[in-house]
Amino acid sequence: MLNVVLWLPLGFGLLALLLPGAARWFGTLGAAGTLGLSIALIADFEAGAGLQHAVSETWIPDLGIRYELAIDGISLFLVALTAIAWLGATLFSALRTPDRAGLYFLMLGLAETATLGAFLAQDLLLFVLFFDLMLIPFYFLFGAWGSDAKDGPTAIAATTKMIIYTLVGSLLMLAAAIATGVLAADGGPVTFSLPALADNVLAESSQHWIFWFFAIAFLVKMPAVLVHGWMPDAYRVAPLPVLALLSGVLSKVAAYGFIRIVLPLYPDATALFAETMMIIAAASILYGSALAFTQTNIRLIAGFSSVAQMGFITLGIFALRGDGADGAVLQMVNHGLVVVPLLFIVALLAERAGSEDLDEMGGLAKRAPYLAVLFLIVTMATLAIPGSANFVGEFFILNGAFQSKIAIAIVASTGVAGAAFYALRLYQRTMHNRLPEGADSHEVSLGEGFVLTGLVACIVALALYPGFVLDRTEADVNAQLEAVAPSSSPLEVARR
16 A cells, blocks of 8 residues: 555646646546555554554665565554645645646656655665655755745745755765664675664764755755755745645655654664753754744744644754654644745735735735634644644643753743734734725635645634554654663653
C-alpha cells in the first residue's frame, strides 16, 4: 500500500501533463486517491506495533542504499496531513485553473510524492533524496506561477534566495548522512538503514558536528530565527495555494527529521545541545510573535506566526520529555490543519479588498457571514483557545518544557499571549470596521466553501478528540526518546 500512496500523486500528475485539458481533474483525482489511502492506513494501523506496512528492496547495493519504506505512529498523521493539505490546495487551484495547467498539476503531484517519501523513508539517503527532491517542484511553482511583490522582490529573485538557503542546508545534510553511514560501518559493509544505524551509534565526537549539519538543514526548512532570511520574500511572491503547502506541510518534514533521525542516531549530541535548541526555539517564538503583530501584509502575518508555531514544536522535541514530544507531534498536525485554510482565506480577502495590506481592509464580513464564521474558527484555533486541539498541543509542549528548563518555558509561554494579539488583530481588522471604498464584500462560492468547510471540519474534529492522534503516536514517540535516555538522566519518557 505504501508504494501506491507514494507514487499515486506523481502518476496522476504525469497524466495531467499529457492531457492538459483535463489537468485539474487528474490532479484532483490523484490527491483524492492519496487521501483515501491515507485514511485506510489509519484504519489499519495498530498502535504500539512499531513500523508497519514495511517495504524493503535492494536499490544501490554497492553504496549500501536500500529502498525502504514504513509507517509508524509519528509519520501516520503527517502522511494524512499531507494528503489533506494537497487535496485542499489542488481543489483551490482547480477553481482558478492556472496557466500551463498540465505542468502546474504535474509539479503539485511531484511535490506531494517527494513530501510523502520523506515521511515514509526508512533509509537515511532515501530520506535525503526525497528531502532534496521537494526543492525542484517548489522552485518551478514559486518561480513560474508566483507574482512579483509590490515594492518588493521579483518572483525569480525571491525563489532563488529560497533555493540558495535550502540548498546549502541540504548539502550539509547530504554530507552528514554519508559520514554517518561510513563512520558507522567502521570498515565493514556500509548501510544507511535507519534501524540499523540506530543500533550502531557513532562516537560522541562524531555526533557533535553531524548533529549541527542536520540541525542547520532542518532549521532553515522550518524556518527558525537566524536562518529564516528567505521566508519574507518567498511568502510575498508565492502563489497562495502553493504557499499553504510550504507553510502547512514542508516545514513539518524538518521537525519530523529531528524526531526520526537526530534523536535516535545522535543521542549524545542531542542531550548535549538540547538546551541550545530550546533557546533557539524560544527565540523563534518571541521573534515570530512580535513580527506577526507588527506586520500589515497579511501573508507575512501568517508567515511569522508560522515561525512562532514551529518554535513551539522545536521546544517540545528538545525538552526531551514524553509530554513535550507528544505535544510536538500533535502540534505539527494542528498547525498544518490551521495554516492551510488560513492562507486560502488570505487569498479570498486579498481578492475582495484588492490589496494584501491590512491597513486597506475592513468590513469584509458585511455580506459574507459564512466566510466570517469559518475565519473565526480558524482564528480561535490559531490562538490556541481552550477547547481547541492547538491548546492541547501547546499545553503538552509547555508541560514538557517546564519539566526540562523552567526559565526557557516561562519565556516561551509569552508566545501564547502573542498569538492572541496577532490572530485577533488579523480577524478584527479584516472582518469588522467600515468596508473601504472599492472593496467588495461577498460570500464564498460553492467550491470555495466546500474546500474551506472540509478543512475547518478537520480542525473541529481534532479539537473534539485530540486523543485520536495522541493515542496512536505516544508509543513511537517514546521509543525515539528512549534512545536519548542513557545520555540524559532527567529524561522521563512516560507521559504524565
